[in-house]
Amino acid sequence: MKATKKTSFYREHLIEGLFTNNPTFVQLLGMCPTLAVTTSLKNAIGMGLSATAVLMFSNLFISLLRKRIPAEVRIAAYIVIISGFLTAIEMLLHAFIPSLYASLGLFIPLIVVNCIILARAEAFASKNPPLRSLFDGLAMGLGFTFALSLLGFVRELLGAGTVLGYDVTFGVVEPMLFFIMPSGAFLTLAILIAAVNAIRARAAQKAATRVSQAEEKEGKEEASHG
Amino acid sequence: MADIFALMLSAVLIENFIFSRFYGCCPFLGVSEKPATALGMGCAVVFVMTLSSALTYALYYCILVPFALTYLKTIAFILAIAALVQFIEMFLRRFMPALHGALGIYLPLITTNCAVLGAALLNIEQGFDFLHAVVFGFSAGLGFTMAIVIFAGVRQKMVFCDPPKAFRGFPLTLLAAALAAMAFSGFSGLQIG
Numbered sequence: 001m002k003a004t005k006k007t008s009f010y011r012e013h014l015i016e017g018l019f020t021n022n023p024t025f026v027q028l029l030g031m032c033p034t035l036a037v038t039t040s041l042k043n044a045i046g047m048g049l050s051a052t053a054v055l056m057f058s059n060l061f062i063s064l065l066r067k068r069i070p071a072e073v074r075i076a077a078y079i080v081i082i083s084g085f086l087t088a089i090e091m092l093l094h095a096f097i098p099s100l101y102a103s104l105g106l107f108i109p110l111i112v113v114n115c116i117i118l119a120r121a122e123a124f125a126s127k128n129p130p131l132r133s134l135f136d137g138l139a140m141g142l143g144f145t146f147a148l149s150l151l152g153f154v155r156e157l158l159g160a161g162t163v164l165g166y167d168v169t170f171g172v173v174e175p176m177l178f179f180i181m182p183s184g185a186f187l188t189l190a191i192l193i194a195a196v197n198a199i200r201a202r203a204a205q206k207a208a209t210r211v212s213q214a215e216e217k218e219g220k221e222e223a224s225h226g
Numbered sequence: 227m228a229d230i231f232a233l234m235l236s237a238v239l240i241e242n243f244i245f246s247r248f249y250g251c252c253p254f255l256g257v258s259e260k261p262a263t264a265l266g267m268g269c270a271v272v273f274v275m276t277l278s279s280a281l282t283y284a285l286y287y288c289i290l291v292p293f294a295l296t297y298l299k300t301i302a303f304i305l306a307i308a309a310l311v312q313f314i315e316m317f318l319r320r321f322m323p324a325l326h327g328a329l330g331i332y333l334p335l336i337t338t339n340c341a342v343l344g345a346a347l348l349n350i351e352q353g354f355d356f357l358h359a360v361v362f363g364f365s366a367g368l369g370f371t372m373a374i375v376i377f378a379g380v381r382q383k384m385v386f387c388d389p390p391k392a393f394r395g396f397p398l399t400l401l402a403a404a405l406a407a408m409a410f411s412g413f414s415g416l417q418i419g
Contacts, residue, residue, distance in 0.1 A: 028396055032340050036248035076308055083301040106347050109300040113340040115252055182246055183407035190400035198392035
């Protein structure tokens with residue numbers, strides 16, 4: 001019984017992070033890096049995975065220390081923990097993936113003020129055991145990476161005519177530079193979030209009709225019994 | 227003097243923090259419903275950004291560089307900014323209650339505003355001297371304020387429109403921001419000096 005409960009927590013939480021409670025599309029957090037680094041798919045994935053790594057480790061340590069951190073200074077404590085891991089990630093990127101480090105630029109140190117990480121620390125890691133917090137970091141981080149990659153893919157495809165740097169237009173269509181520019185970032189994100197809203201509204205409607213149909217059926221059955 | 231003016235103009239218009247660099251998008255999209263609140267937030271940002279530029283500059287060149295600790299600059303800067311914001315809040319509450327009443331509620335939000343940390347890091351990256359760093363912090367804050375106030379005006383007009391259901395709320399705000407960013411990208415052709 002206990003084992004099934006545990007696995008269902010992990011599965012549900014992963015679905016929540018990736019889709020139903022996606023940090024970017026549903027919770028609308030962390031807009032600065034979302035808009036800024038998604039000029040290409042490669043940057044988007046790099047940013048997403050760096051943030052995921054920081055989020056996992058900071059969630060784990062905040063959860064381990066959750067009973068020791070006094071409530072009055074918790075935000076400052078969280079920021080110190082987050083920026084510690086961030087500095088480690090920053091140095092690793094600088095050493096091993098210098099091209100990504102150069103193209104993400106100042107947005108790597110700015111992960112420290114990414115609202116997603118502070119929000120997960122405050123809403124989840126400070127109240128839950130370490131392993132679950134680590135997994136929460138992974139699920140939310142992957143959700144963030146997924147959203148960034150989708151945005152990066154669309155912007156790179158339309159704006160530069162490439163996917164991961166490979167040309168896919170074959171010189172037939174001219175790419176629209178607009179999508180690489182800042183205004184293109186706002187526009188693409190607006191349309192993606194509207195699409196997500198439409199899908200969620202339809203799913204909610206379907207669920208509602210299913211419930212009402214089931215109720216109707218029950219009502220009929222009861223009537224026939226009566 | 228001319229290069230100071232050029233720096234200010236480029237920080238306010240050409241490399242606007244919101245529309246071309248994307249620093250401070252969270253408060254930009256979150257606190258821009260009314261022009262009055264947007265102006266309050268903007269003033270608080272100008273205030274904190276100018277002071278934090280000076281403070282982080284001193285911290286970097288007087289402490290981190292001599293002790294070869296420059297790799298700690300992210301931690302040091304964010305802590306310095308958090309302490310500064312706390313100090314400003316206490317100072318305003320004690321000595322300027324009227325200003326505290328106007329700006330007080332925005333101050334805690336500023337600690338996690340990436341525009342402030344972004345300005346501090348840009349000052350170091352671009353190798354500014356002290357005067358340029360402070361001027362850059364001030365004018366970047368000014369650019370932020372201008373963008374957020376203009377945008378709040380636009381959002382007030384949008385209350386009356388009737389968009390498709392899926393676009394209501396946040397997506398519509400982003401669409402308006404896209405148009406505003408397009409207008410600002412016109413400044414990128416501006417030649418200075």
